[in-house]
Amino acid sequence: MSTIKQVASQAGVAQSTVSRVLNGGSVSKRTQERVLHAIETLNFKPNTLARSLATNRTGTFGMVVGDLAGPFFGSLMQEAEAVIRQHDKLLIIARGNSRATGEREAIEYLREKRCDVLLLQVDELTDAELIALSKDIPIVVMNRHIPELAGQCVYLDNQLGAELATSLLIERGHRHIAHLSGPMTRRDSQQRVAGFHAALARQPHPLEPAAIVEGDYQVEGGYAATCKLLADGVRFSALFSANDNMAIGAIEALREHNLRVPDDVSVIGFDDVFFARHLTPKLTTIEYPVAELGRIAAERALKLMDGTLEPTGLAPLAPRLITRESVINHQDADDTHI
Amino acid sequence: MSTIKQVASQAGVAQSTVSRVLNGGSVSKRTQERVLHAIETLNFKPNTLARSLATNRTGTFGMVVGDLAGPFFGSLMQEAEAVIRQHDKLLIIARGNSRATGEREAIEYLREKRCDVLLLQVDELTDAELIALSKDIPIVVMNRHIPELAGQCVYLDNQLGAELATSLLIERGHRHIAHLSGPMTRRDSQQRVAGFHAALARQPHPLEPAAIVEGDYQVEGGYAATCKLLADGVRFSALFSANDNMAIGAIEALREHNLRVPDDVSVIGFDDVFFARHLTPKLTTIEYPVAELGRIAAERALKLMDGTLEPTGLAPLAPRLITRESVINHQDADDTHI
DNA sequence: ATCATATTTGGAACCGTTTCCAATATCAAA
């Protein structure tokens, strides 16, 4: 590995001059050529570490996600990384585990690595904590809306998504609709529940929820919650699951109780993860534009570095209904078990 | 952010002494206490960049994977990161895109970041290229066996996996078995094909493959390849797909041609990705212990750093048959379409 | 107390870059 010093002596100039051609200072055409030639022949690559130490900027973005595996975060990382990479920056990722201590540790870790910006998908930290953090280091908040940090938040309109889902079920003639929610400590769960209520209430003859049962956003939780619903004797012809994972569990639970999907019970999910279209029946769901989320968050982060970020808030991302096979008209059901 | 200099003056010692208590040099108990106290009150955290510049070691491991999304690489990253993190090192990840140039760029990128070790999951680079690379920088090779780099390779016995799958189908009475392979440029595809052949040949009355058709390891490729199989009029009662993704596509194609799975055609996959158990029918498949792969690769990488890696090769990881619903006895099929 | 030896400490060079400041070269106008 050759150093700037070697390049300088090879080209017969001072270190500072080499540095200037590297970073676009003013150098004469002649010396510029000489230096570039020396760089070429020595195959010189500036040492990132030394540069970072001198400039106090690392060109590294840090991202905190709940989990490294899983289709949702996978797409998020994939897209954000692509954008950031295009700008010759590095994205490093730390897992927050969806627990407050884990999230704090992850942030601490990334700061120790001297990231220039942080992209955060955190569920457990308070708004106040994030606002305080943003005074120390530039941050972009994903999947969450904090009014004080308007320009730095990229998030989905969860309530709208839930309304879309619920409205579809109502339109299809369902009157007894149950909701399988995420953990109620989480804001997105709350918003989806709110959307569920809103859609029911908006009807000419407002409907009551058949039931709302809390899950954990995992397949197992969806399975367990649905079993509970059935054990409690709740009557419903349609189920709105707050995410696709739980919808899988729900469908399996229904099947085991000899209820067919969608003939006996219609099911709608949320997220449109990769495998939703490959389930049987193909899952009707709400698309969560997660790739777009990743892209926009990365772009905001880049602007935050430039200082070109206007602090006006962005409109939330729009969820979209994806109609497949798991929801049918209530009257079409050939065995109206309700 | 406080510096080592401040700590030194606060504690009334030299910088070098502070450095010693940080890195475990010999210091008297008394001064050690003074220094630790100063570190505490100043909330001093050593600057990683400066340290790396001085020591020429970054404590960073680099990993190249084909893709950031996707269940397979997700688990791999997840597990490797956990292990590496436990040892207070950082894992950074670059996407190789399963193309030679992409893989080279990813490696180049990680080297520029001055990673201490590289964990590589690369399909397109030649053995020779990797052997050459390993002279420059310590590497661990995943999913691939290079005899010259025995101790640094962690890989699955693909052929055994394919034999397991094929043997199951044979045991279940199938005699016309088709194979949906991965891209034949890839070694794992070749090995799985070899295993397929080996299992067929090992029978008292050796069987011929009904067909071998090449896919791309994606759902779409599996779908297309299966359609082709059917269009060509190939007769088969069982299909061995070289991975679960393609098995999904295959099942969808079969359905569209009014063939039921498993009643008309048994299907077995490979990998046991997360959603395999959630398909209908639940997919019988070969477990690829990818988490274990990630863990072992990370451990090897750590040893490589210590210099405690004994160069003796490891036994390949063992695939395992996971029996679910998508394979049944041939004679049980209620409509023997062959 | 003395000496030899082992342990602890301080000082300074170094890692590879950027950047500030002063020095020099260049050039157009007087």
Added chain:
DNA sequence: TTTGATATTGGAAACGGTTCCAAATATGAT
């Protein structure tokens, strides 16, 4: 030419640590 302004260059001090070497101090045996 000289002058002044401007563009280009070199030198040296950072950035925040580690590490080598020599000096200082402590330890223990005689």
